[in-house]
Amino acid sequence: MIDFHAHILPGIDDGSQSMEESLAMFRLEQNQGVETVVATPHFYAWRDSVAGFLRRREKSVRSFLERLPGGEAFPRLCQGAEVYYFSGIGKAEQLSALCIENTSAILLELPFEEWTEKVLEEVRFLVEKRRFTVILAHVERYYAYQKNKAVWNRMLELPLCVQINAASFSERKKQRIVNAFFEQERDVILGSDCHNMGKRPPNLEEGRKMLVQRAGMAALEKTDALGERILAHG
Numbered sequence: 001m002i003d004f005h006a007h008i009l010p011g012i013d014d015g016s017q018s019m020e021e022s023l024a025m026f027r028l029e030q031n032q033g034v035e036t037v038v039a040t041p042h043f044y045a046w047r048d049s050v051a052g053f054l055r056r057r058e059k060s061v062r063s064f065l066e067r068l069p070g071g072e073a074f075p076r077l078c079q080g081a082e083v084y085y086f087s088g089i090g091k092a093e094q095l096s097a098l099c100i101e102n103t104s105a106i107l108l109e110l111p112f113e114e115w116t117e118k119v120l121e122e123v124r125f126l127v128e129k130r131r132f133t134v135i136l137a138h139v140e141r142y143y144a145y146q147k148n149k150a151v152w153n154r155m156l157e158l159p160l161c162v163q164i165n166a167a168s169f170s171e172r173k174k175q176r177i178v179n180a181f182f183e184q185e186r187d188v189i190l191g192s193d194c195h196n197m198g199k200r201p202p203n204l205e206e207g208r209k210m211l212v213q214r215a216g217m218a219a220l221e222k223t224d225a226l227g228e229r230i231l232a233h234g
């Protein structure tokens, strides 16, 4: 079990605000049987440099690991980022530094508005020319903003992965779009997108159960296999 999207590191973004909260979130991941947590703090290019972000992440990871009880086999903490789209991202040189640890997979957050041709072409460039494994973060959340579905459809024709939030399986408004991803047999991975122990806690176990209810055990197995492949090769 891999949680591909987690704001679990302390004090680095709008996720966990304290070490205690991070530890509680980590414990909850563990209790749910999660084996790998990909820590994905927000990266906003207009706020932060890549070097500055990596420094802050390193500091947060180090302090967190120091506090994790020793001798526990899992979950493994893997470093990543949730990179928000910015103009020029297609050719941005330092992007590989923001990939999931030891992979060429990047968790990309797209604008919460109707996607333009420019957004599409930059993502296409990342996928086709730069050969990143692009993972669209919580893909189901953008759908409602795409009044004209032309760009959306072309975006999803690209060979990329989509990440669905565990909570979206139980949101009535998201059910149709979430189901469609499985009906179309797309490359789907899951994340909790956990931010805290309150309204947005780690909830991967629940999401996986719902996935099986909706799409069957084979779909869950496919998701797990894809997740393993991404972490192994990117």
Ligand SMILES: [Fe+2]
Residues within 6 Å of the ligand: 005, 007, 082, 137, 193
């Ligand atoms: Fe997120």
